[in-house]
Amino acid sequence: MSQTASPKSAESAADPGRIESAIQDWSSDQRAFKNVPWGKAMMWLFLLSDTFIFSIFLISYMTVRMSTKVAWPNTSQVFALEIGGVQFPLLLIAIMTFILISSSGTMAMAVKFGYSKNRKITAILMLVTALFGLSFVGMQAFEWTKLIHEGVRPWSNPFGAPQFGSIFFMITGFHGFHVSIGVIFLFIVARKVWRGDYDTGKRGFFTSRRGNYEHVEMMGLYWHFVDLVWVFIFAFFYLW
């Protein structure tokens, strides 16, 4: 900070303004995003690229839904759960959605405790997140089995347009794959946190690099993304 009396420089030194300081950062050396570690930058970029994948899935879904001449099945009936003789439309999906959103909450807390280096609580919260994730995948498996029993196949189904089954298996499968990968990495990172690898600077098995608590936040970014994608799938595929 300069101490000059000149009003002009005092003004610019005091508060460059948000946009201006963003431009200053961008046009400076070494880093375009100040204080963003490499791993986080990479995760953001990956998620941006992944956004394209899911957007294209959804756009393709809408296109074939328009191009097919057979009526689209009524999702609230297809995805209804019968409990005690009563049909609850979309009950299972609602529970799954609720669970996934809750898991985002526990994940966010894990990130917070990670930065205060509270090892035990961070690891536990990550484990809880992973268990939520697992139960989500489990319920998805249940849903798949149920539909398969009812005769839904990727190439045909008894309810209407065959593309319904194709899209269902493809999009939920791809999303479920994301969740499963996330669960695996949650376990790995939780184990590292629990053991204190990020405090002792133990080197990674594959990368032989030292990790730190930013890994928890990277996991968090990924997990929230997977969660957000689900909201779109829920809105466009199940509710529409």
Add this chain to the structure above:
Amino acid sequence: MTETTSPEDDIVPPQEVPEMDLYHPHSFLTRWIFSQDAKVIAIQYSLVAISIGMVALVLSWLMRLQLGFPDSFDFIDAADYYQFITMHGMIMVVYLLTALFLGGFGNYLIPLMVGARDMVFPYINMLSFWIYLLAVLVLVSSFFVPGGPTGAGWTLYPPQAILSGTPGQEFGIILMLASLMLFIVGFTMGGLNYVVTILQARARGMTLMRMPLTIWGIFIATVLALFAFPALFVASLMMMFDKILETSFFMPAMIEFGEKMSYGGGSPILFQHLFWFFGHPEVYIVALPAFGIVSDLLSVNARKNIFGYRMMVWAIVGIGALAFVVWAHHMYVSGMNPYFGFFFATTTLIIAVPTALKVYNWVLTLWRGNIHLTLPMLFALAFILTFVNGGITGLFLGNVIVDIPLSDTMFVVAHFHMVMGVAPIMVIFGAIYHWYPLLTGRMLHNGMGQFHFWVTFLGAYAIYFPMHYLGFIGVPRRYFELGETTFIPDSAHDLNAFITVAALVVGFAQLVFLFNLFWSRRNGIVAERNPWKATTLEWQTEHMPPTHGNFGKDLPIVYRWAYDFSVPGAESDFIPQNMATKDVKLAEGMTVADLKAEKT
């Protein structure tokens, strides 16, 4: 805007990026095979890309033999021809050019030119190469499965791509799709690394607006790839399901041999949209690194700063953004809504503006320069000529009414070979001649290089120039033979034979080039420290070739942009990026105040 080189540039912000935690290999295996060093990975990428590129080259000879001398070769039948076309096109575009520019040049040059010790995540970078290799092997394996590789054309349009009648519909198409998906996964791992390294791991003083244009080109191209490949990935996945599981994403209701097929209700045009949403940016994925590299080659060899650096950067960024809104100019004849054609023709012509701007700037860089006609410079000049040629025919094809009669004729083949085949390949050659001394410490043999250049450059014209004419008289593209067709005169057949001879001669010149690569490795003249007197950081490393960690104990500090050539007042005609103004040797009778480099 005019800035001057001044002592103020010597003030550089302190280090804020932590020293990179490098992996130090202990064995041959981790040093040269499973290497995490971007330079080794770059060479691995390049060798694989060039090897598979040779396959594509040989396929092009076979195709040309068939076209030039139909009925003379028993071992090429129509099905083979389609397989050759498909594999040739796909290999050239994806497995050779994309991999070589980004995986090869990107890996080698990014860390060196921005002043980093390596890519930010070397382990992921290594995985990227191995997955790429796997993708290539899967692709090659399709030559050996029953039915052979797919013959669907590099565009792989459904429904025909997966139906009987198309060669390779048994396994070839499946392997092709699998290979593409692997390629995309592998590329993404590398691509994330390139972008993050450029954005977050530059040397002190290396601002974005001091980066060499090579890096700008590779940077934006990688960003394009990260956003365009998802479309191809999803399209491949869906087509794979259509093929294996008989879903109908892209398949309408059809009748085959009088029987209704199980498909129905899908949208073939959806595939075309997805393919070209990838396919057009892909053109720029190949072109932007070439734009960047050629700018640097021209500037170095004209001993003059690049004309309009800022404009050049913004043109690259602008082209990159526009590249995503022009894709349907490949679909004018697909039966899509005609209003789309209007929109996409407009955007296509708009993208010509920044592109033309770049061409003007290259030419103005040459204007009154101190031109050295070195081999890299010759190739760079050849790039300008071939690129302008291909760009102008692009303006024809960008207009709907002109495109409709020309579409699917040899005119199109001539156009895209000029603009995305010959032009970027010229830059690749120039770049190899330019950076070979850095990699090996030796120069490539000049005589062989001159032979290679003149035969390739003149030969490329001999091949593709007549094709425009063939296209005008209506010779169709992707035809195995023309047969007895009244509208095609005999002269067209003679022309075809001529083109084939030219193609074979050009092909031979490439063998000379390959020989040169091997021969000069041992027998070339030992290169000077900085043989082209370039300003960029890769030539200022402690060792040449650069060793593990790129720079010695201390990372370089950057004081200026990459184009301080022939600065008035300085003794030498170039000032390296890492030379402080106080260290610049002044010409006799000059003071620091005389050091005036004009930056535009």
